[in-house]
Amino acid sequence: MHLPFTPNHILLISACYPPSASLLTAGPEYRPNSQELSRLTYYVTNRPGKVHKIGSELERKVRVDSRKAQAGNIRARASLLITLYIFKTLATECRRDIALLSASLIASVNVTLSALAGDLEVAARAASVFTAWTTYTDGHLIGVDRNITQDYIACLQGFACMGGTKLPDHEVQNRTRLVGLAALMAAVNSEALFHPSTHFKPQVSIIMHALLTSVLEVDVATLEHEAAVMKEHPNSPYLDEFRTRPAIERRAASIHLHIDGDTGPSSSDVANASLRALSSLLGHSNGGQAASVMVAAFETFDDVEGWERAPNCRWLAAKAAEWTQYQYRYAIPTRLVESLAEGQDTPQTTARHSSLAMMITTVFTSPTPLINLSTSDIISNLIGFILRRVSINPDDPLLPALVACIASLGTHVYYADQIQDLAAELIGRLVLVETNGISGVGKLNREKGRVQAVRCLLAGLLGLIHAADTHEPPKDGTQDGETSSKVGTSSTLPAPDSATHDVHLRPSRRTRVSPETWQETLTLLCDIEYPVRADYSAALISYLQSEIPKLGHYADAEEGVKRRPLEEGPSRQANTMQALVYGDSTTKLLNALHAYLYALATSSTLGLHSGSPGPTPERSFTSNASGEKDGRASRESPQSRERRSATLSSRARKTSIIMRVLQQAPARLTLPVSVSATLSDYGNILGVLQAVQEHLPVRGLLTGVPMLLALERAVESEGTSPPPHVFRTIKEVVIRAWITIGKVWKCSEVVEAAEKVIATSSTTNLPGVPQVHPGTLQEPRVPIPLPSESADIGDLPEFSGGDFVRLLATSQNVQEATGLDEASLLRRMLTQWSAESAYREAVEGRTAYDSLRGDGISPLIKVAPALMNIDNMSLQSLARSTRGVGVTDLREALEGRSSVSNPNLANKAPSISTLDHTSSIATGEQFHKLAPTRSRPQRSKLAGPGEVREVLNKFGIGKQTGNSLLKSPFPAQKPQQRSMPVAPPYTA
Known part of the structure; x- marks a missing residue:
């Protein structure tokens, strides 16, 4: 019975409820009278000014009923369910005026969740009301109206708690989570999340905590299965176009509880709901918003110790990049690298560091294409992080994972010079570390830190190059039916026989790392520490085999002979001939390479790195800069002048040390013999010489034979008995190099004569070059020392390199490949050679080949x-x-x-x-x-x-x-x- 003069809207609302005595029998649907509800919605639709009054009255009823229902009043609970249904109907029918109803509706949902969060039926009805509101709102009130904003954030927190709740009853827990995730799914697709940019981060932080809880609790196999299900049965087309549809055409999703008696929802169902919401969130985000999503994910991992689940973290990172829009995917790896760099000063490596490093590698090695990615900034950050970790602890267990991160950058080649640029960045830092060491390291760990930093950067460089060649089209001499894929052997890259369907394989059309860039690293051949020398020898051989430009050569698969192919056009043939005979950048590299090999084989002291920077040879560069008192020098900032001065000082100091080492390399070893090389070093020297002759036969012949003759002269026997073991080892290296040269050029006379020398003399088992796995940091290698001088090694192998040269000069293969006659070949190969002169030829600004081409004037x-x-x-x-x-x-x-x-x-x-x-x-x-x-x-x-x-x-x-x-x-x-x-x- 109503009092006189009761407002009409209150009468309409009251008529929607069944009589008080019938409230208990209104279940299980708990719906208002349909006819009276239609009258109410008709009234509100035609009188928008009454929306606020009706909303306030319904909110009052929700507050009263929630308080009573919390105390155990069953009738109040039934009335509350009916009121919430009326709210949902009004939100759907009054979608044009949803802003007028927002304050009361959001407040009612918040009050309901605060009072009866444990009542799953009430929470599901409140979630339906919330879903209806998020469907039709434009989000303009969030951040503007303080009360609405606070109630909305409180609702998100309530549903997030439901989405990540943990209960003893596993079935009830999954039901509760599904209700909370359904409401969060509505929020993810709502304008309320994306419209207020200032409130995006707080909302995402709340939502991600609930979404990732279920993702971290299942294994990766389950996640892969649910992701496949999502591909086969994606969200409805309507939901995909949800945000592009006008509000008048949208339809709010209904949230229903699980039917009693049926099999309860499983963890896979909950994970599927979480993944659908997460994919929708990332799919609607731009670059900055995607970065905020990743930050929220990292915060969740910190709270729930999710970093311990490294496989789940890696899987999530790969899927985050895949689900993000194509033009914004760069934000995922960028944010990962930035988060990793934030913890570079941590004294101990944590699970967060390890998981982030693996996530970076996973994103780059995944088949998902990335664009707009600043690879230069990423590799710079990774290099800086490696150097910082080495300065803290040279044996940091995180270093192998960081090396894999750098190597993975080569998986996606976005422009032709990308690998060349990244390699130049790595080599530049490598040279600086080799010369200046690591800053911030104690005196005891200074040298150890330098060695470890050089090894890390070198491993990353080799892995970067190999990752870029994951797959290549058939090359010279390879038939279409033959296998031509070249897969990197990094631990994060698939093996050639991998059957994985999502392997990232694409043709590589990149610029090769130039010899000028690589030449800066040759000084590592003479490093004072053997682990560096061993790693670099293996990397150098890999570079010679697969990376260095091979002008005018092809491989004969049947005979193993490298020849110069016939090219169309006499002009092109002439240019190729000039490059091969008179030299180019590759010839400069080989000249410097042979100079360093000679110094390594004969020098008594090694190492181009001094512990302290020492004085700088100013005369090497001040003559160029002394005249810059005004003009360009005055226009440079102090910082740029300081960086350039440091670069010049480092380069000048390094050049001075190189020349001093090469000048001290003896032309002939005298007794008593003292060399710094070990037996392992001589094995590495032989491996490098063989790689040069096999993969660069013409230029290797013209630059390497004079060095072999000089090395032979350096160990000529003086009639002493017994001869030093170093002499016999060097001669064995030389004779085995001649065997390789004879086989490459199919000169059987040279091969037979050299093998006869080997057969008639005792030999040493020279250790081979250590095997490397690109993209991985292996344990430091221990050298094998030379045998003691007291050991019986027998007579020295006697041979004459000059005879081998004469046999080669008469070889038709050699004459055809070089275009030189016998006299010219003898003159080129029998020329006087020294390490200093070879290095001078390597570092001259111009070569004879450049002179033939002209200077362009x-x-x-x-x-x-x-x-x-x-x-x-x-x-x-x-x-x-x-x-x-x-x-x-x-x-x-x-x-x-x-x-x-x-x-x-x-x-x-x-x-x-x-x-x-x-x-x-x-x-x-x-x-x-x-x-x-x-x-x-x-x-x-x-x-x-x-x-x-x-x-x-x-x-x-x-x-x-x-x-x-x-x-x-x-x-x-x-x-x-x-x-x-x-x-x-x-x-x-």
């Missing part, structure tokens, strides 16, 4: 100023250019480069020689200037007033001279007479 331009020192505009025709003198010429004249950039501006033609071009590597005192060959004294880098005045005169500014090559377009005017003459500004 027309010969007519070079001689034109001398032949045509006249005022003639036709000189420009020699340059094949119509460009006149401009501001650039003036700038270059101020910096002293006018004669190089524009020879027409010079009065005299300098006589240019290749000896003037020095290498940027050879900055030592001995290589700064080889010989002054210009016909006139060299100018300083900054031009004097004369050159600047000359260019200004060519512009027509100032006094005109008769020797000017360019005339001003207007005749010079006679200046007005003044009482005091005024000098041009550039004469001051």
Whole structure:
């Protein structure tokens, strides 16, 4: 019975409830009277101004009924269920005015969850109301209305608690979790999550805790199964287009409890619901939001100790990258690397570090393509993290995982020069560590830290290159039917016989790591520590086998002979011949390589690294920088000058040490013999020499044979008995190298003669080059020492390398491949050789091959100023250019480069020689200037007033001279007479 003058909306609401005596029999549906509910919705739809009043009245009833139901009142519980049903109907029917109903609806859901969270039926009805609201709201009230925002966050927390609850009854626990996950699924697809950008992170932090709880509790096999089910039976097409549909066309999902008597939901069902919500969340996120999702996942792992479940973490990282939109996937690995770097100063390695490192590797080795990824920043962060961990503990157990992270970056090649750029970054840091060591390490661990850092970077470099060649199309001589896949052997990469269907295999069309870049690492052959020398020898052989450019060669699979193929066109054949015979960047690498091998085999002291930085040979670079008192030097910041100074100092110091070591390499070993190399080193030397001859036969022959002859001369017997064991070992290395050369060139005479020498003398079992697994950091190797001098080793093998050279010179294969006759071959291979001279040839700025190609400047331009020192505009025709003198010429004249950039501006033609071009590597005192060959004294880098005045005169500014090559377009005017003459500004 209602009081008089009761408002109409209250009467309509009251009519929806059954009589008080019938409330207990309203179950199990607990729905209002359908006819009266229709009248209420019709009333509200036609009077939007009454929505707020109706919502307030329903909220009041929810608060009263919730309090009574919490105390055990059964009728109040039934009334509460009916009220919540009315809320859901109003939210659906009044979707246009949902903002007017939001405050009361969200508050009612929050009150219900706070009072009766343990009542699964009530919680499911509240979840249905919440789902209806999230379906139709636009999210504009979140973050604007304080009360609505607080109630909404409280609702999320309530459902998140249900989604991650743990109960003794496993079936009830799964039912409760499904209800909470259903509500969170609605929130994930709602505008309320994505519209307020400032509240995205707090919401995601709450949601991810519930989603990941179930993911971490099941094994990876279950997760894989549920992910496959999701692919076969994805979310409804309607749900996929949910956020793109207008609110008027959306349909709210219904949440139903499990029917009693049926089999209860399993953990797989709960995991499936969590994965669907997680995939939807990542699929709707942009780059920044995806990063926030990963941060929330990391926080959840910290709270529930999820880092201990490394397989689940790895699987989740791979799926996160797959589920994120294509253009935003870069955020996943980037955030992983950033999170890993945040803990670089932790004294002890934790499960978080290990899991993050494995997650990074998993993302990069997965078949999911990534774009917009800054690989340079990632590898820089990883290198810095490795160096920091080494400085804390050289034996950090995290180092192998970090090496695998660097190697995995080569799995996806996004642009042609990516591997070349990443390798250059690695090699640059490798050279700095080799020279300067590791900062922040105690004196006791300084050398150990340097060795470990070098080994880590070297392992990462080798793994990076091999990962980039996961699959390649058939190469020279490989038939289509033959297997041509080349799979890296990293522990994170599949084996060649792997049957995995999601293996990332794609053709590699990348730029190879250039010999100029790799040449910086050759000093590691003579490192003072054997573990570094052993690892580098294996890496060098791998580089020679699969990475170094092999110009004009192919492999004959049947005979194993490397030959130069016939190429179409005489011009291309000539260019190839010039590169092979006269040398190119690969020849420079081989020259330096043989110099280091000779030094390693004969030197009594090794090591290019000094414990302390020591004094810097300033003369090696100050002559170039001394003139920069103004101009470019003044424009540089102090930080850039400091970095460049440090680089020059390090490079100059390294070059000076290299030259000192090579100069000390003896031309002939004398008694008593003292060498630093071990028996394992000689085995590595032989392996490198064989790799050079087998994979670079032409250039290896022309650069390696003189070194072998020099090594043979160094150990010539002096008639002593017994001979030193070092002599016999070096001779065995040389004779076995000759056997390889004879086999490569199919010169049976050389092979038979060398094998006869081996058969008639006692041999030592030279250890082979250690096997490496690219992408993995192996234990440091222990060298095998040379036998004691008291051991009986027998006579030295007697042979003459000159005879082998003469046999090779008469070989038709050698003559055809090199294009040289017998006399030319003898002259090239019998030339006098030393380690110092070979290194000089390696570091010169220009080679004979460059001279043959030319420097790009027309010969007519070079001689034109001398032949045509006249005022003639036709000189420009020699340059094949119509460009006149401009501001650039003036700038270059101020910096002293006018004669190089524009020879027409010079009065005299300098006589240019290749000896003037020095290498940027050879900055030592001995290589700064080889010989002054210009016909006139060299100018300083900054031009004097004369050159600047000359260019200004060519512009027509100032006094005109008769020797000017360019005339001003207007005749010079006679200046007005003044009482005091005024000098041009550039004469001051």
